Amino acid sequence: MTRLLINRGTFVTMDxxxxxxxxxxxxxxxxxxxxxxxxxxxxxxxxxxxxxxxxGLLFMPGLVNTHGxxxxxxxRGLADDLALQDWxxxxxxxxxxxxxxxxxxxxxxxxxxxxxxxxTTTFVDMYDHMNRVGEVVDQSGMxxxxxxxxxxxxxxxxxxxxxxxxxxxxxxxxxxxxGRISVMISPHAPYTCPPDFIRKFVEASHELxxxxxxxxxETIAEVEQNVRDYGCRPVEHLDRLGMFSRPTLVxxxxxxxxxxxxLLAERRVAVSHNPISNLKLASGxxxxxxxxxxxxxxxxxxxxxxxxxxxxxxxxxxxxxxLHKGVSGDPTVVPASEALRLGTVNGAxxxxxxxxxxxxxxxxxxxxxxxxxxxxxxxxxxxxxxxxAYSARGSDVVHVWVDxxxxxRNGQLLTLDEDKIMAxxxxxxRRLRA
Amino acid sequence: MTRLLINRGTFVTMDxxxxxxxxxxxxxxxxxxxxxxxxxxxxxxxxxxxxxxxxGLLFMPGLVNTHGxxxxxxxRGLADDLALQDWxxxxxxxxxxxxxxxxxxxxxxxxxxxxxxxxTTTFVDMYDHMNRVGEVVDQSGMxxxxxxxxxxxxxxxxxxxxxxxxxxxxxxxxxxxxGRISVMISPHAPYTCPPDFIRKFVEASHELxxxxxxxxxETIAEVEQNVRDYGCRPVEHLDRLGMFSRPTLVxxxxxxxxxxxxLLAERRVAVSHNPISNLKLASGxxxxxxxxxxxxxxxxxxxxxxxxxxxxxxxxxxxxxxLHKGVSGDPTVVPASEALRLGTVNGAxxxxxxxxxxxxxxxxxxxxxxxxxxxxxxxxxxxxxxxxAYSARGSDVVHVWVDxxxxxRNGQLLTLDEDKIMAxxxxxxRRLRA
Numbered sequence: 001m002t003r004l005l006i007n008r009g010t011f012v013t014m015d016x017x018x019x020x021x022x023x024x025x026x027x028x029x030x031x032x033x034x035x036x037x038x039x040x041x042x043x044x045x046x047x048x049x050x051x052x053x054x055x056g057l058l059f060m061p062g063l064v065n066t067h068g069x070x071x072x073x074x075x076r077g078l079a080d081d082l083a084l085q086d087w088x089x090x091x092x093x094x095x096x097x098x099x100x101x102x103x104x105x106x107x108x109x110x111x112x113x114x115x116x117x118x119x120t121t122t123f124v125d126m127y128d129h130m131n132r133v134g135e136v137v138d139q140s141g142m143x144x145x146x147x148x149x150x151x152x153x154x155x156x157x158x159x160x161x162x163x164x165x166x167x168x169x170x171x172x173x174x175x176x177x178x179g180r181i182s183v184m185i186s187p188h189a190p191y192t193c194p195p196d197f198i199r200k201f202v203e204a205s206h207e208l209x210x211x212x213x214x215x216x217x218e219t220i221a222e223v224e225q226n227v228r229d230y231g232c233r234p235v236e237h238l239d240r241l242g243m244f245s246r247p248t249l250v251x252x253x254x255x256x257x258x259x260x261x262x263l264l265a266e267r268r269v270a271v272s273h274n275p276i277s278n279l280k281l282a283s284g285x286x287x288x289x290x291x292x293x294x295x296x297x298x299x300x301x302x303x304x305x306x307x308x309x310x311x312x313x314x315x316x317x318x319x320x321x322x323l324h325k326g327v328s329g330d331p332t333v334v335p336a337s338e339a340l341r342l343g344t345v346n347g348a349x350x351x352x353x354x355x356x357x358x359x360x361x362x363x364x365x366x367x368x369x370x371x372x373x374x375x376x377x378x379x380x381x382x383x384x385x386x387x388x389a390y391s392a393r394g395s396d397v398v399h400v401w402v403d404x405x406x407x408x409r410n411g412q413l414l415t416l417d418e419d420k421i422m423a424x425x426x427x428x429x430r431r432l433r434a
Numbered sequence: 435m436t437r438l439l440i441n442r443g444t445f446v447t448m449d450x451x452x453x454x455x456x457x458x459x460x461x462x463x464x465x466x467x468x469x470x471x472x473x474x475x476x477x478x479x480x481x482x483x484x485x486x487x488x489x490g491l492l493f494m495p496g497l498v499n500t501h502g503x504x505x506x507x508x509x510r511g512l513a514d515d516l517a518l519q520d521w522x523x524x525x526x527x528x529x530x531x532x533x534x535x536x537x538x539x540x541x542x543x544x545x546x547x548x549x550x551x552x553x554t555t556t557f558v559d560m561y562d563h564m565n566r567v568g569e570v571v572d573q574s575g576m577x578x579x580x581x582x583x584x585x586x587x588x589x590x591x592x593x594x595x596x597x598x599x600x601x602x603x604x605x606x607x608x609x610x611x612x613g614r615i616s617v618m619i620s621p622h623a624p625y626t627c628p629p630d631f632i633r634k635f636v637e638a639s640h641e642l643x644x645x646x647x648x649x650x651x652e653t654i655a656e657v658e659q660n661v662r663d664y665g666c667r668p669v670e671h672l673d674r675l676g677m678f679s680r681p682t683l684v685x686x687x688x689x690x691x692x693x694x695x696x697l698l699a700e701r702r703v704a705v706s707h708n709p710i711s712n713l714k715l716a717s718g719x720x721x722x723x724x725x726x727x728x729x730x731x732x733x734x735x736x737x738x739x740x741x742x743x744x745x746x747x748x749x750x751x752x753x754x755x756x757l758h759k760g761v762s763g764d765p766t767v768v769p770a771s772e773a774l775r776l777g778t779v780n781g782a783x784x785x786x787x788x789x790x791x792x793x794x795x796x797x798x799x800x801x802x803x804x805x806x807x808x809x810x811x812x813x814x815x816x817x818x819x820x821x822x823a824y825s826a827r828g829s830d831v832v833h834v835w836v837d838x839x840x841x842x843r844n845g846q847l848l849t850l851d852e853d854k855i856m857a858x859x860x861x862x863x864r865r866l867r868a
Contacts, residue, residue, distance in 0.1 A: 073810075074814060075816075076811075076813070076814065076820075076821070076825065077814075077816035077817045077821050077824070077825070078816045078817075080769065080770055080817075080823075080824065081759075081766050081769040081770065082765055082766070083766075084765075110810055110813055111810075113810045114810035276756060278760060279756040279757060279760030279761075280756050280759060280760075280765065280824070281759075281765055282759040282760055282762070282763050282764055282765035283760070284760060284763065285760055305825075308824070308825075309811075309821070309824035309825045310811040310824070310825040310827075311811070312811070312827070315749075315752075318749075319753075319756075321714075322710060322713040322714050322753075323713060323757075323760075325515075325714060325715075325716040326712060326714075326717070326718060326719055326757075327713075327719070327761070328716070329716050329718065330716055331515060331517045331518075331521075331716035332516070332517075335514065335515040336514055374853075374856065376507075376544055376545075376547045376548035376551065376855070377510075377548050377739075377743075377744040377745070379507075379544055379856045379859050379860055380508060380510065380511075380860045380863035381860060381863075382509075382510060382511035382512045382863070383511045383512075386511035386514050386743065387510070387511050390511070390514065390742070390743035390744070391510065391743045391744040393746070393827050393828075393829055394827075395827055395829035395830075396829075418810065419808075421810070422808070425813050425814055426813055426814045426815060428814075429814035429815075429816070430814075
């Protein structure tokens with residue numbers, strides 16, 4: 001088995017209190033075999049079948065993007081500066097209604113190319129034609145948690161077909177791509193799925209023993225509608241429907257009261273915070289410092305490129321670190337190290353992959369990235385944790401590995417054909433707009 | 435005289451309603467000689483002494499960063515996640531007190547390297563040892579508006595020496611570097627300069643016929659102190675002291691009431707909005723949509739790398755476009771085109787350089803940048819104005835010109851020695867921390 005030894009690197013492991021150190025890391029097959037500070041021990045040097053000089057590079061866990069719709073990268077910049085419902089109903093949904101399975105493939109490939117190049121190794125995706133997204137994950141070498149997201153505003157037979165599609169997708173793809181793909185069960189949102197329909201997803205989640213993922217409390221209007229139609233706010237509503245008896249990841253969770261935060265903490269519901277999408281659509285600012293204080297696992301998502309408009313998770317990390325200080329008036333909330341946790345280990349935890357990815361630690365999968373430190377914006381060397389949270393950009397990433405396999409080398413994609421993907425994505429967009 | 439013809443490029447001029455077009459641009463000496471859509475006219479092709487194929491590149495005006503303290507790049511990441519006064523008094527000021535003229539030179543050179551590489555061609559700087567900043571501007575080829583920023587919390591003789599230093603700097607450097615350097619007169623802030631001292635700066639500004647620059651209303655505490663000590667809020671205070679009888683650029687202006695916004699508009703005071711620094715220090719969120727509605731010229735500043743922590747103005751542009759939507763609840767405020775104006779033409783206007791830089795237009799100085807469009811995050815080609823505001827990063831910039839002279843080619847600095855600057859900046863920081 002191959003054994004890669006990286007020596008003389010700078011490491012930020014997200015594993016312990018020792019924020020950064022100079023040292024070495026050994027990768028055997030798809031796993032991290034060892035890591036330590038100082039020069040690599042002689043026995044590590046002897047066992048290595050391959051060596052990488054880590055001088056000038058910072059190694060950290062690959063980033064985990066916990067909410068998105070990859071295929072919507074085809075709609076980047078199509079309709080900006082609009083309110084969520086106008087944007088969804090008059091721009092996104094009509095164009096998406098024309099999406100073919102081919103569009104989903106190329107849109108997702110475009111997203112995968114962008115994510116790998118900016119340091120994301122694991123992503124959550126909720127969309128349609130999910131087998132095509134699965135193909136992209138398989139081919140790209142990324143890790144992903146995928147969900148057939150179902151909108152239930154349709155006749156019962158269509159609902160049933162969609163539910164069956166989601167269940168079939170789970171059966172076909174959970175554990176696929178050498179285990180890099182896991183599946184979640186995903187009613188789109190409480191405002192787009194009737195209660196009885198959501199119950200069926202909860203049942204499927206129990207039967208298949210898979211976690212759940214949904215949009216929740218993204219806008220005030222949606223919370224008000226929930227109260228009007230169902231007599232309670234979304235957290236209580238979903239709890240009553242049994243969703244939180246399953247491991248659940250909710251996206252957005254912008255509009256929460258204290259009781260809802262306490263209930264999310266009690267039920268161990270994870271929250272995917274999507275700060276840029278929430279700002280762009282004027283949905284509001286999630287109560288992240290309060291969620292963290294209550295012990296809720298908060299991670300970061302880009303949402304789709306149509307409401308972001310890129311998939312650079314480093315931008316989500318810095319935005320999370322900055323936004324909550326300014327809005328709360330407390331400059332100590334979401335410090336640099338916490339912001340990095342949101343984008344790495346918390347991301348893994350929120351999709352059941354803690355102990356698998358999100359940290360550099362012996363026994364974990366070798367999902368890691370390397371940033372080039374020889375850049376003016378990383379000088380001086382005061383504190384690389386600070387630099388990663390506040391100064392880094394996805395474009396600083398030069399190498400990416402998932403499952404011990406290198407996906408990006410010196411900024412070049414190794415598993416995907418970037419030029420072809422960009423051309424095909426452009427072609428798909430032209431056809432959709434014709 | 436050399437005449438450069440760029441053809442087959444994509445252009446965003448910031449000059450008119452035609453947001454983007456495919457076309458050509460001619461540069462003669464230090465100025466834009468012509469620009470147009472479609473193929474370059476035959477006479478342009480004939481007159482060119484040099485040609486650049488603009489295929490796959492987007493050309494736009496160089497960005498204008500209207501508030502910063504370049505030398506403080508030496509303190510990047512030194513003290514994060516602290517309140518402004520704690521950060522200033524216990525971390526920044528004690529370290530800065532040790533700054534030598536050499537530190538200012540290398541810290542400013544580090545900032546210049548970072549700014550050029552991320553597309554900024556003109557910057558405002560307020561600091562000490564300004565002749566060394568002037569040297570950096572001269573050597574780097576950038577354009578700058580420089581101010582000796584004076585804190586007046588000191589004995590009268592020291593005050594006098596500082597004022598004389600500011601005046602001498604203005605006399606020595608205004609118009610220097612082939613006119614690329616202009617000078618502003620700059621009392622640091624109403625809370626750090628007694629009223630009589632500010633009056634002397636206003637007098638100097640009149641005598642030298644130079645504009646003024648100051649920090650104003652960055653924090654609530656500062657506004658309260660102003661009311662307590664001088665019986666009015668900072669805008670009225672500075673107006674009473676005569677500052678607004680001069681062209682003035684104020685940085686921050688976070689805490690303003692309606693009357694203050696109206697007075698700033700009436701006095702044609704320009705505001706440098708520093709969204710990232712204001713968030714990081716938890717100072718608050720400036721009322722940018724209200725300022726724009728009142729007709730105030732709002733531009734963008736990074737502030738120093740110590741409170742940002744990078745100098746990538748594209749991040750300021752996207753943050754300005756995003757933040758005010760989320761905080762106001764109105765997704766239509768600060769649309770993409772407006773955000774780009776803040777970072778270009780408004781920046782030029784706010785320092786008296788409208789008609790000189792900030793747009794692509796015949797007769798203006800040839801200060802422009804080129805971004806590489808062959809990147810996944812610029813696909814599909816829906817709307818490049820949107821992509822520039824929401825998806826671009828400084829690292830997309832590949833070429834930079836100021837005064838018709840190329841400063842960056844394929845991401846490589848042509849006027850500055852990047853490796854030497856990074857090493858010297860690191861050395862300065864080590865000495866300051868010793």
